[in-house]
Amino acid sequence: MSRPQDPPRGFFPFGNPFRMLSPKGSDLSPWLLSVLNDFELVLAERLKKLIPKNKDDILTISWMKLAMESLCETHSDIKILITDLHLPVSDWEDKWIDVYLDISVKLLDLCNAFSSELTRLNQAHLLLQCAKHNLESSCSEKYIRARSSLDSWRQHVFLKNPRIGNCCAILHSLVESLNLPKVKNSPKGKVLMQAFYGVKVQTVYICSVFVTAFSGSTEDLLALSVSGKPLWAKAVSDLQIVVNAEIRNIVSSGGATVLKELEAIDGSVKKLYPIIQDGMNPIEVEPFTDYVLEMGKKAEEFSQGLDQLTEEVDEFFKIVLSGRDTLLCNLRSTDSASNSAVGRNEGQR
Template identity: 65%
Template sequence: MSRPQDPPRGFFPFGNPFKILSPKNSYLSPKLLSLLNSFEVDLAARIKKLVPSDKKDILTFSWMKQALESLCETHKSIKTLITDLELPVSAWEDKWIDVYLDVSVKLLDLCNAFSSELTRLNQGHLLLQFALHNLEGNCPKNLSKARSSLDSWRQHIIARNQRIENCRAILSSLVGSLALPKVKNSAKGKVLMRALYGVKVKTLYISGVFAAAFSGSSQNLLYLPVSDEIPWAQAFMEMQNSINPEIKNIFLSGGLTVLKELEAVDVSVKDLYPGIEDGSVSIALEPVKKLVTELSEGLDLVSKEVDIFFKIVLSGRDALLGNLRSSGAAAAPEKALGKNFIGQTGVRRP
């Protein structure tokens, strides 16, 4: 599988968010500087925690759960910052609202895609359970049934999910949204835009990792250059430079899947085939049962975190729309935003 060429670090296709807060462009009060600094320091700390001490932890369900928890905390933090800025929705420019609603609806679409894939993978658990049940008695007439179930499970795992296939287009669109809207005569607005930039970069990168893992394609893995002048830039680049090469190496290994727990089950399943042929399979069953149980539990944990993240994004979107309507500011944005205002995704709980 070919490796996409990483763009040079100094390349800024999305604009430099530091410039919009440079002293020559605006004056920030000590309070605003403090709010921004606190937000960005916390963002850097959360990103650092996503750099695994052991590369073997990358693309484990434990790491994926941690990444989603971190995203949830970051999205909660931006909601807190908006409150602390005391910037009412009525003071938001239409273009800010447009960007926010457009990004949020795409994040909901990604959540729905990830949820559908996790559900699909979990459905394969039934095939594994049926196979293990037929192998327990070591009855010759059930061995063929067990082998058929295991074959079906492996085919089920490598089958394509159209929702996951669609993630690439959504990610590409979100990369374009990293371009910052111009902010005029609003110090609070500039703080908000820069903070939102950090949230979008982190969210987009992690979404790309998930899309790559679920699709089996490194083309969904993103490399996002950011300005060295941003406080969280070093942590973010360290995360990318640590995780991206390892994921690409996993893809090159040629396994059935890049998800660690899923691959472990596949290896153990392949070890069962010789025993099925000679009738000695019961010896190897217990380790497989343990791995299958861990796989199911891991899928459930990640699914729950996707659900939580979905609800956080949806609640933020609903709050904005509610505030627009209550403030009487909804008429113009609704006309301008069209589908983005009312939602163009089939919103549901994952």
């Protein structure tokens, strides 16, 4: 049974990682403490920026773009930290490398799933363009075509993507990986692992929000329990409270989607559909033209937003892939150097 003073276990099935990671004051030099504190303070500020002043901004394409930009910055920062620590790969323990490689491949899989969904949503834009073109005509036959395009659009955008469905297992695996390996006799290693912990918490949480946004279900929305010791702990806790509450509110409202721009377009489509379905002359319906313009404007803004978000997801993919490739190249270089040294030693015998 946990003692009353223990932090809540939450999503950590193996206990609190900071029992293993938190360095005692005597373990770290002032310089290492400064390096770690600087990293954590920047991460804390980055997480605070993701807490919107207006809850209506949550689960908009612009907020998701900001969240993905934040991930890119954090993953770039961890590469800089590794360089600043002067901790060559040859000093990394095998278990650190295994954890890093396993996590990176899972993140690449998530990126591919997100890109797949963004492409699928953007493909539907052509159907709305076709519908708008036909609705701007005065030909009844074209109104029938417009109705068919709107039908096809709704069927396409609200169809579940199996690749997003597969993200559930990846997320739960990443949650389990938050329990980092023990670090012994390596102050720099402790700093590295503690910094990695912050990176992973931010990454896993934001990815869970993306999966929720694309699936329309809160089943994969995480609420991560974090020790109070890292400088970014309160920021990530505040972020989860605000964002999770709004997402659950959106889902409970029974909308067809939790993506707010997509819901807005669907609202415009619902206004138009009965007008062209009832067989009346749409031009004689007073708000008809306004509805068509409204749908076209929202659809264009959504498509542009999807393009920008896709670029950020692609950038994150490149950063993760680059870090993975760099590590593998360094490992091969280290192995080659070791083999050469062994060869020289054997030749001298």
